[in-house]
Amino acid sequence: MNEDEMLGLFVQESRDHLATLEADLLALESDAGDADRLNRVFRAVHTVKGTAGFFGFAAITSLAHVMESVLALVRDGRMAATPALVTDLLAATDRLRTMVADPRQAATIPSAAELAALQALLHLEPAVAAAPAARSVPTSLHAFRFDPELIRAALREGHHFYVVQLRLQADIEAAGQTPLHYLREIASVGTLIDTALDLGSVGGLEDDTPTDLVCSILFATPMEPDLLLGAFGIPASQLAQTSSEFFHDWLRSQPTLVPRTSPPAATAPHPRPDETVRLPxxxxxxxxxxxxxxxxxxxxxxxxxxxxxxxxxxxxxxxxxxxxxxxxxxxxxxxRCQPVGDLFGRFPRLLHDLGRKLGKDIRLETSGDDLPLDRALLAGLTDPLTHLIRNSADHGIESPAERRRLGKPAVGVVCLRATLEDGTLEVEVRDDGRGLDLARITAKAIERELVSPHQAAGLSPAEVRQLIFAPGLSTAPEVSDVSGRGVGMDVVKTDIGQLGGQINLDSAPGEGTVVTIRLPVRQPRLQLEPARAA
Amino acid sequence: MQAHLDHGTLRLAFAGDILSTNVAQQRVALLSHLAAHPTAAGIVADLTHARAIDSQGLNLLIALYRECERRQLSFRAENPAPEILRLFIALKLAERFGLQPALASP
Missing domain, CATH: 1.20.58 (Methane Monooxygenase Hydroxylase; Chain G, domain 1)
Known part of the structure; x- marks a missing residue:
């Protein structure tokens, strides 16, 4: 695999990790105690950080490192996954996504704001008085820096700790390897914790005595010493196993990271691992x-x-x-099919961001996520559903204060439901907001000369609701960057029409709005059954 | 190897790979350039044209870095090829060579 191919793989895998990360972060907001999900989030960031580090993308590594530190606090129950924290982590995820899209230019992408927001959540506090004193560091480990997260992970996996000392020329290059390749090999069987090069053996430029640089490598692996010696051709005299007890003690003696705010929320589980491959x-x-x-x-x-x-x-x-x-x-x-959940999965983030922007608490509920549909159809539904969800968030769902005043739960709900029956796909967008204001729609339609006052007087409620699909009609009191320019619903109707479908709208004052899209589902252009022989 | 003084910093541009086959020659050139510019306050090792470096080449760069320490000059490497940068990072030389900001400590 050449350099560009490796980089392409890094970009693709990182994108996948970040997509999972976003979905999991959003889920954590309402389900903070899901340990499996938290671990998955942590692993995703850790993997991006580790791989970026290997490629030398320092800007990506730095941002991922701070995210990882914050996530470690959440995972250890010392910081709650509050909406504010999730928002900061999502912003950092967005920045990481931009960086990994063109990793060679990552250092030119400003990330100071995201770094600062997360670093503000961290501060160091000395270990509690009862914590054991640090055991003295063995001489063989003096040269190393220990990353608590790597050490913790290795201990959790029951790995053995080793230090190997290698001469770059005699032990590595003479065996036809490069130092970098050798380190990658070690990392592939466990965790590379740190390296230390013996710079003391090198004098200034005037010292032309040939020196074979010695590199010490601290790593953890499940491999037993005999196996390790055989697999890497390491001379036994250059490999030393280090007691994991030392690292247990060291971890316990470390300063504790504490969050500026505390208590974690309650628990609930449900991860869904995906086993997929990408195909162009x-x-x-x-x-x-x-x-x-x-x-x-x-x-x-x-x-x-x-x-x-x-x-x-x-x-x-x-x-x-x-x-x-x-x-x-x-x-x-x-x-050729994708589960509808791949489409619905875009919207938790949208609603999260809209909710923050509009000062509303909105929860997304979905059903029919497992329904497989042709990916072209799903792509065609993306924009219409985005418009509809924006409308629900902006115009439908009331503010928490208004909802409480009306006797509704403070958290508004937007439901997305997909069903497939008799070759017809039905996608429903339902909210429990204020419903359509028919009087305002009528007034706007008259103002825009879409109907005359006389015509308006004769319209049934269903006919008034249909006016919402007219070009240029918006009942929003102000134009906002969320919605309200009146260019949404007519475009939605046009888009659905181009897919061969129909859109219907129903609404009840104070109870909410339901938009239903019905689409004929054609199979991809394959003749599925063999022709009958005459 | 090209050398020129740029606002008090001596820029040393390596002409190609830094390998055991040419380190002796490069060592002489480095000493010569340092001697020719005694007023330099810092050194920049321009690695733009180096596509590969072996352990002896690494040794030479570390020797240059140590020489700068000894003479109290600033030192940084510039524009290493990705694979060379990876090696510097893996061996924790990137920070010493001014190539990577120190990671925030958790």
């Missing part, structure tokens, strides 16, 4: 094309095989081939 859409399209041609060949063969006089063995072989081809078509059809 272009490749899927090529496969679709090829499988389509295969289907035509299959049908032709079936017709030929049905001719009288075809040998039974040939007929059987054709039938067998047809079965495989049909199976391939079905599999490819599934491969």
């Amino acid at each position: 859409t272009r490749l899927l399209d090529e496969l679709t094309q090829l499988v389509g041609e295969l289907a035509q060949g299959r049908d032709h063969l079936l017709l030929l095989a049905a001719e009288p006089g075809t040998p039974a063995e040939l007929n059987a072989a054709v039938q067998s081939l047809a079965t495989v081809a049909t199976g391939l078509q079905h599999a490819l059809t599934r491969a």
Whole structure:
């Protein structure tokens, strides 16, 4: 794998980690005690940090490091995953995403604000009086810096700690390796904790005595000493195992990071691991094309095989081939699909940010996330649903104070529901907000000369609700950057129309609004069943 | 190796890879340039043209760094190739060479 390929892999994997991170951070806001999720969040940041460090992307490493420190406090129950904290972590995640998109330019992307926001949450407090005194550091470890998180993780995994001393020239280069490659090999079997180069052995420029630099490496691995010696060809005299007891003591004696604010929230679980691989859409399209041609060949063969006089063995072989081809078509059809949850997964962040901006507490509920749909259809629904959710947040859901005054829960709810029945996809966006103000819609429609006062007087409530889809109509008292320019609902209707669907709207004053999108679902252009032989 | 004084800083541009096959020659050149610019307050090692460095090359850079320490001159390396930067980071030389801001301590 060359440099660019490795970098491409780093970018792709980091994006995946950050996508998971965002979803998990949002979930933590309401489910702070989910230990598995917290660990997943921590691992995602740690992996991005570690890989970026290996590539030398210091700006990415620095930001990820501070995120990791804050997350460690949350994971250890010393800081609550408050909305403010989640917002700071999301902002840092956004910045990381920008950085990993072009990691070579990451250092030019300003991240001081995100760093400062997270660093403000941290301050050091001396270890409590009862904490044990630090055991003296063995001489063999004097040169190293210990990262508490790496040490903690290694201890948790029950790894052994080792120090190996290697001469860069005699032990590494003479074996046809490079120091960097060697370190990567060690990291691949455990955790590389630190390295120390013996700079004391190098004099100034006038000292031209050849010196073979000695590098000491502290690492942790599940491998036993014998296995390690064999696997790395390390001379036994250059490898020393270090007692993990020392690291236990060292961890206990460390200053404790404490948050500026405290208590953690309650618990609840539900992680859903994904086992997926990425495929370029272009490749899927090529496969679709090829499988389509295969289907035509299959049908032709079936017709030929049905001719009288075809040998039974040939007929059987054709039938067998047809079965495989049909199976391939079905599999490819599934491969072209994505779960609706991939689309719905975009909106928790949107609602979180809108809620912060508008001073509202809004919760998103979804159902039908596992429904598989063609990815092109999902892509076509993204913008319309974004408009609808923005509208619900901005116009529908009331402020917490108003909701309490009305006897409603302070937290507003937006529900997204997807169902598929008889070839029709139904996506519903429902909120429990104030509902449409029909009088205001009517007045606006008259003002915009969409209807005359006389016509307006004769409109039924359902007809008034339809006016919301007219171009340029907005009932928002002020234009905001969230919504309210009246360019949303007509665009939504147009977009849905282009997908071959319909949109309906229902609303009850004080109870909320339901927008229902119905779309005919076509299978991807594959002929799914073999043609019947005449 | 090119050398020029830039606002009191002596910029030393390595012409290519820094390997055991040429470190002796480069060591002489470095000493010569340092002697020619006794008023320099700092040294910049420009690694733009170095695509590879081996342990002896690393040794030479560390010797230059130590020489600067001894003469109380500032030192930094500039524009290393990604693989060289990775090596510096892995061996904790990047900070010493002025290439990486120290990470915030948790």
